[in-house]
Amino acid sequence: MAKRDKILAAALDVFLRYGYKRVTMNDIAETAGISRPALYLVFESKEDIFKSVYEHWVKGTLLEIESKVGQLKTPEEKIRAAFELWTVLPFERMRASSEAAELLESTFGFAQDSVNQGYLSFEKILLPILKSHSKFKSAKTKVSAEKTVRILSGAVRGFKIVAKDAPEIRSLIKDLLILSLDDSSLP
Numbered sequence: 001m002a003k004r005d006k007i008l009a010a011a012l013d014v015f016l017r018y019g020y021k022r023v024t025m026n027d028i029a030e031t032a033g034i035s036r037p038a039l040y041l042v043f044e045s046k047e048d049i050f051k052s053v054y055e056h057w058v059k060g061t062l063l064e065i066e067s068k069v070g071q072l073k074t075p076e077e078k079i080r081a082a083f084e085l086w087t088v089l090p091f092e093r094m095r096a097s098s099e100a101a102e103l104l105e106s107t108f109g110f111a112q113d114s115v116n117q118g119y120l121s122f123e124k125i126l127l128p129i130l131k132s133h134s135k136f137k138s139a140k141t142k143v144s145a146e147k148t149v150r151i152l153s154g155a156v157r158g159f160k161i162v163a164k165d166a167p168e169i170r171s172l173i174k175d176l177l178i179l180s181l182d183d184s185s186l187p
Helices: 003-018 025-032 036-042 046-071 075-096 100-110 112-131 145-162 166-181
Strands: none
Touching: 003 025, 003 036, 003 046, 025 036, 025 046, 046 075, 046 100, 046 112, 075 112, 075 145, 075 166, 100 112, 112 145, 145 166
């Protein structure tokens, strides 16, 4: 494992356990098995590490989504799988952390550009899937696939805030897809 990846894995672990505020550069260095000066050779600050952890997670998740949807046949299966990996699983992981609220606050505090870029990248994966859906194959739709993807992406951001557990977030996503795709056949 490359030094940077080792640091990011260690940082993710300590951020999930202790939150952002309580974690020090020394904590990250110790968990990664390197010295603090060696850590500073790779990252300038704790904020830089936190932002990089988020971006690393986004990149990995997007690759996982692309791999998973490539194995599925129908647009509906692909869309559900994409939301499961992008929204539900991270939601469950964050809920398992007692520091989830602080981590979210930190993300919005200084990684907002990375969050926005992550969602745009997620939307780029969803768009061709949505365009392959029967609703968007005809020119009769009132809302374009591009706008629908943006609506779906924005809605799940809010779902992560209001849902109390994974079954509720799955139910909200299911209902959103039924409304958006005009397809009550979604399981």
